[in-house]
Amino acid sequence: MRRIFASALLALLPGLAQAQGGTLRAVLNLELQVLDPIITTSNVTRAYGYLVYDTLISMDAEGRYRPQMLEGWEASEDQLTWTFRLRPGLEWHDGKPVTAEDCVASLERWGRRDGLGSRLMAAAKGFRVVDAATFVLELREPFSQVIEAIGKPAAQIPFMMPARLAATEISRPVPESTGSGPYTFDRGEWRQGDRAIFRRNPRYKPREDAADGLAGGKVAHFERVDFVSLPDFSTRVAALQAGEVDYLEFVPTDFIARLQRDRNVRLINPRPIAQMMGAMAINHLHPPFNNRQVRRALQLAMDQGEIIAGLGLPAAMSMPWCQSIFMCGGPYASEAGTERLREPSIETAREALRASGYNNEPVVLLHSTDSVTLNPMALVIIDRLKRAGFNLDVLASDYSSQAQRRLSREPPGRGGWSLMPLVFTGYDILNPLAHYAVAYNCGQNYPGWPCAPALTPLLEQFGKEPDAAKRQAIAAEMQRIVHDEALMLFNGQFSVPAAHREDVRDVLPVGFPVFWNMRRAAR
Incomplete structure (x- = not known):
């Protein structure tokens, strides 16, 4: 049956199973669309960036x-x-x-x-x-x-x-893909909906020390890396098992057990610093979430256990509970401000919402249906918000379209938004001065536009403080304010494994895809 399916797949995707030789074929969680890593926080553009720059x-x-x-x-x-x-x-x-x-x-x-x-x-x-x-x-x-x-x-x-x-204006993407990284981007062969092609950079001079995380020698063993677009989750898994692709950024959770049993596939489960945190971006500009009490009612409707369970992960791949905004296991992990979040319930959230002054304003939630992680988490969140009494308007689409809409400052009913489930890697939120919920406080650069004046002096103190223990205390106070003001919601720490073919060796367990150091075993 698997061979029949593979044959059908090849008919649909011409050239996918060409002789692989020096080519690594990777399927990322989302499709590459933006080619400037300075103007977007998209994870797929980050993968592009680490190849080219x-x-x-x-x-x-x-x-x-x-x-x-x-x-x-x-x-x-x-x-x-x-x-x-x-x-x-x-x-x-x-x-x-x-x-x-x-x-x-x-x-x-x-x-x-x-x-x-x-x-x-x-x-x-x-x-x-x-x-x-x-x-x-x-x-x-x-x-x-x-x-x-x-x-x-x-x-x-x-x-x-x-x-x-x-020198390109920061509001515009750079016009070409010239970097100094281990691969070059073949812009002329880039076909959205099909593939993006990277070729080994013969000019690249790797460091002599061994690869270690994101550091060390970035040796490009493959002549070519292709980002292959396969939007259907089951098709991705079938292509990996049939050997038509080599690497999946995220294994769809329904298929983890199946791939664990496949001797031709290996799963990668990163350490806590590189795991993921589910989050909810909140638009603070417009009703209803310009009201702190409505945001706090929203907090109480979020049950980490139920949301993470929606991912269908094995127990070892998630934490039972984590409300440390800087990642449990990270250098600034803390329980500050988490007391009222320990026992969420629909009933408590409904009571808090009634007392908040919520006037049944529509809540526009951006649901990214093409993401292995965001889609199942959002389904649980949508159900809980409806049960808590929010007047929910769910807009379901691909992540790239939702990310574009999230830039809008218009009211939710006129092209704007209210909520968007997100997933951060630990690298995104380990440092308070880089953390989305605090670093952009009262600024204009991060969609959601939260503003808690009490955070501003703490950010300044943290940046100037040379003593590590004192920085830890400052970070804990920042976390208390984030939770107290419900600036952003945090829906649980977990890891969805990547997967690769057994003959692809020396894959770095960074937590997101990097393609140097990988090599194909001799046959």
Whole structure:
């Protein structure tokens, strides 16, 4: 039966099962659409970014920051002057050398968009180019997160690009895909709905140390990496089992047990720092969620146990309960402000909603039906919100369309939105100055536009505080405010495994797809 299905699949997807040779075929959770990793937080664009671009500093598997494009760095005794040196021999895809000027321009563009980057820039006098390989960051005041900012591993990642591209206005995507990473993007062969093709970069000069998390030598063993579009979940699994694709970013939860029994497939379950957190973005601009009491009623309707159960994961792949906004198991994990969230119930939520002044305003929920993780979680959330008494208007569509609508500041009934279930990786939310619920507080760059004035001085204190224990206490107070104001909801920590063919070796368990270091076993 499997062979018959595979044959039918090949008829539908011409060329999918060509002789694989040096090609790795990967199916990501969502389809690639945006080609600028600085203007979007999309996970698939992040995967694209790590293939095409490179970073000055990278995080290893233990959460340590290590030089990547840099040879190294040093700080003055007062920590106000930081000197960075590029390692020799780095080139852009077009053969031109990577220079300090390029790196400064890249950091400045990133710093105009990213929450942590903007805080770094606010503390800085500016950058100064010393020579082609050296640049200096001068601070006007202490900032404890310089290396953490430049080595930021998720969301808007400070990828390096040529200065001519970094000059692009931050509201517009860069016009081409020229980086210095281990792969080049074949833009001419990119066919949305079919595949995106990456080719090994012969100019790339990997570090000599072994690959470790996102750090170390990014050796490209495959001549080509294809992102293959297969929207149907069962088709993805069948293609993996038949050997027509090599890698799935997420295994649909209904198929985990089946793939665990397949000796030709291997599952990857990441450690806590790289696991995922379900969340709910809330639009604070318009009724009903401009009302704090309505947001707090919404909190009480969310039952982590039921929402995570909707994913159908084995017990070992989820936590029974986690309301640490910085990830349970992360460096800033805390239980601050979680007391009232421990016993959610529909009845309590309904009573709180009646007392809140809610006037039956429509609640527009953006339901991403094409996501392995978001779709089943949203189905549980939708049911619970209806039972709690919210006047729910569910808009079901693909994630990319929903992400675009989420940028709208219009009222929910005129093209806007109220709620959108999301999933973050641990890398997205480990650092308070990069965390979506706090880092963009009272700003304009993150959809939802929450504003809790009490967070602003805490963010400033955290950025200046050199003592790790004191930073921990500040982060706990931030968490208490996020929960008390219901700025964003957190629906449970879990991991959905990736899967790959047994003959693909040395896959890095980073928690999201990176394709260096992988190789195909000799046959």
